[in-house]
Amino acid sequence: MTTTRGPDATPDAGGPGGRAGRGWVTALALANAAVWVGWFGPLQILLADQAEEFAPGTGMSKETLLAWVTGAGAAVSLLANPFFGALSDRTAGRWGPRRPWVAAGAAGGALSLLLLAGAGGAAVLAAGWCLAQLTLNAAFAAVTAAVPDRVPRAQRGAVGGWLGVAQILGVVGGTGLATAAGGTGAGYAACAVFVVVGVLPYVLGRSEPGAAPVRPRSPSSWRDFLRGFWLSPRRYPDLGWAWLTRCLINLSNALVLLYLLYYLRDRLEIDDPERGVLVLTAVNAVTLLATVVVGGAWSDRAGRRRPFVTGAGLLIAGATALLAGWQTWPAAVVAAALLGVGFGVFTSVDFALMTEVLPSAADRGKDLGLVNVANALPQVAAPALAAPLVTHLGGYRVLYAVAAVIALAGAALVGRIRSVA
Template sequence: MQTQMNNDAFPRENWSASVTDDQQPGVPVLTGIAVGLGALLWLGPFMGINSVLNPAKLSNIIGQNAEVNNFLALLGTLGAVTSTITTIIIGALSDLTRSRWGRRTPWIVAGSVLTAAVMIGLGMINSREQLGLFILLWCLLQTFINFVVAPLLAVIADRIAPRHRGLISSVYAAGFITGQYGGPVAGGLFLSDAHPELINVGYYAMACAMLLSGPLAAFIIKEKSSLGMPVRKMNKEIFIKYFIFPVRAARDFYLALFGKMLVAITITAFSVYQLFFLTSGMGLTSSSAGHYISLMGIATMVTALIFAPLSGPVSDKLRTRKKPVFLSAMLIAAGTLIPFFWPEPEAMIWYGVIAGIGSGIFFSVDQALNLEVLPSHENSAKDLGILNFANTGAQILGPVLGALLYGVMGNQYLPILPVLALIALGGGILVMMIRKVN
């Protein structure tokens, strides 16, 4: 993305990879709105497709049987692996981008357009003969959406002073949570037994929302040119710095990574096996279990949306990140234990309330903490991409761990909950071991 423009118009001494507290006394409201909307408009469409439209479409094509479950598992695994690899590469390329539109803008705009195009392509697949193409397009979607994810997160590191990162991370978390829980609701609007063709319309609607994500965020952010950034000639040192996992002064970075992963594993495993907690564990029918899962989801979303915007500013005010994150891990662990000690369906709703509070705190403050353990702000997108491995890794390890624990516990589901709670607490303990962040 480098151009031939005269660099004298963008003197290097005026370019910086980050902003100090003294340089930004006021709250950067517009940047906060941009990253919050950007998160909502990429995650909402993704979750609507991944959680609702893909299973519905594939059930229509393959049938509601074990084969479709195996195909969905294959998509999940390939998607997580693809996302883990590409988010690091794309983050590194974003860090190195010199353009008149800045380091992040070209990527988030291109990513929105390309991801929307792939979503339309997925919507056009309607036969078994096209399932190979479906897998290819899904991997492309996981690649192109990372054009948006890693650079958009890096905007907070680039443009937000440390004193405001808790607040802006809370705004990002609010958009993230709304997209995470609202996307499946939006996707569900396109399910109809009488009109199965509406599923395809759902893909096209999600593509339209995705198309807005990058351009809208970029328009609001108005990122400055990065042509003043020093030119990086690729050599061994630059390659190691921008494309390899950090090894110097990275102790706190990895404590944050694995602390985040352990908490995410608990959340993911509980989500994957929630139906079985209610059916095999509590004796409900699938229909009754679905009712309680909906109530639990609403409780989780509401409490998370209340506490996410509050937690970041409080963290900024108290000038602490580790303690709120540890508190969130304790709340998630406590919520996870409720159905074990009280094996009644209502316990799942209380899980939603308690774990929802914990999740709201965690999503906002942990993101601010991640920004403060980065080894270098010059390659923040790459390192944030590595930290995102905590989420993609949890998507793979959560279900696997749950299955292993199910076997160890004598083919019972509820006894795995105390182990999941201990895992979440372990994540909180790792975060408390971080040294350079309060």
């Protein structure tokens, strides 16, 4: 497999020649899980509960307030991820370029979650969530960039799979901690503790033996630094199409998840919607865990990425359409299971595909930060799109139908990527 690069790009040999060891991969995956606990404990349960509590004092509905808070946080994430990725590219020292940012981001994220635990109104809720997004994205940008630093291309599908396992365990763990802790404040505190403890093995561990170190970039002017954040889709078309594919699939997923608690409570009218969210998350996790590593490893062996990403996108679209057409609790369980299968394959293989269309080895942190904008931008767009769909344009049936069409478009665009098989 080859990748398209600009004339001044530094060739990326695909990482070190030797395979990354199990201990290093495990520590990196645990750090990734810690970041996702910090995100999804609030996103799945805690922010929604606080939005419902604070909404009467704002003149907004709970849906609108939650949309504003999560949208503001996602807007911060759009800028934070590539910015901190670029800073990690330029960081030197005995701790290496990535670990200082993982440590600082986790510490800041934990403090932000504790701020949210004490929020007494909508303004503090929004400010605390923006601060959590800022700090946790510093850690996430460094964790993501460590993979092409240390892992050869032929292993990236499998390692991406293990990061996918960590991601879903973080989602389930964050949801579980938020549900079982016994209150909003206790839920935030439990997530904060996990964020700090989870990154310690990676932060305190040794660098991967034999790994190819990242050479920090020499200082440049702020103008050059900022100019580096633009990657022309015309110059790097495969990166552009891969980015758009990821953005659309993630937008579909964000539309499904944003109002899940309210969907179960208000549309399906189940008795315990918080527990319902946890059950659906667990079902999704089981099927995702069953496919995420297998899909990535299978892609490594086949030497192909595009068919796996396309198939995963089609399955995601079908499962989301099921939510639109059959609005019952059994349908929600089936859809959660199918979405897990689709996202399991998509998570690992799409990550490997993205590392293979990066323009330069010297800017991996920054470039993957820009790639990760395709994760954050849907969090901004989803509230703006979902709120009017649910409140004025047809309700949850229309919301999930739109999400299905968006996922289908993402699957179709994979075929435009030419340099990766």
